[in-house]
Amino acid sequence: MPADAVLVTGAGGYLGRHVVTALADRGHRVLAAVRPGSTADLDARAEVIEVDVLDPGLDLAVFGADLPGTVIHLAWQDGFTHNAPSHMLNLSAHYRFLDGLVGAGVGRLAVLGTMHEVGYWEGAITADTPTKPLSLYGIAKDALRSAAFTSWAEKTELQWLRCYYILGDDHRNRSVFTRILEAAERGEREFPFTSGKNRYDFIDVAELGRQIAVVAGAPDVSGIINCCTGEPRSLREQAEWFIADRGLDIELKLGAFPDRPYDSPGTWGDATQIRELMARYA
Structure with missing residues (x-):
């Protein structure tokens, strides 16, 4: 199998479809693992493989006689339900699968992380920002990240792709923006909202797919990489832009819900590294 072959797990998911297309656009041979x-x-250019990567009986030979040089692990259950028990219940299965890949000689392993590993934090998040997750999703991702660098940092080129707030491809998402869209399609004229004052790092899913494709293909890049814009924007501002951009006949009912006390008033990714990588390799 050529060195530019890439295996993407979770390829049929919300983000995976965009990563597959971005990789194919860059000339990679893409093996797309779906449930x-x-x-x-x-994308028709991908070679689709139906497989449960968390199956304890998984035989890596399903991916071919020779594994691709790079694996991007996006597969994750219930990513939009932050306190689903599946995050903890599946944690060891993710570790087992990735450990098998490293043991089989995969040269580069890129694993999807999340800013929810960090928990409450005000300001820019860097690779050195301490983590104290506040949800089962964040706890599970943080545990996998810690285990990954402890176990495999000396055995493979390990990338932890820390992502932030994703929007776009609206009907495949389960974010507040999707709920606004669905409410407008039902004919509702108001959408109950918080104050919307908190600021976050929002990124379109297609752009995030491109960032991941570039990072996974960049030479000699390892460690925690923020995949983000680095430009904080208030939730209200982003929601109002979303409504206007899509021409929706609906308004936010600000203050209908209280702001959650554990949400950071403003947090975003330090985009220094991703901007350099995109400028150099995109």
């Missing part, structure tokens, strides 16, 4: 029975509409 058995998946009906995901994937």
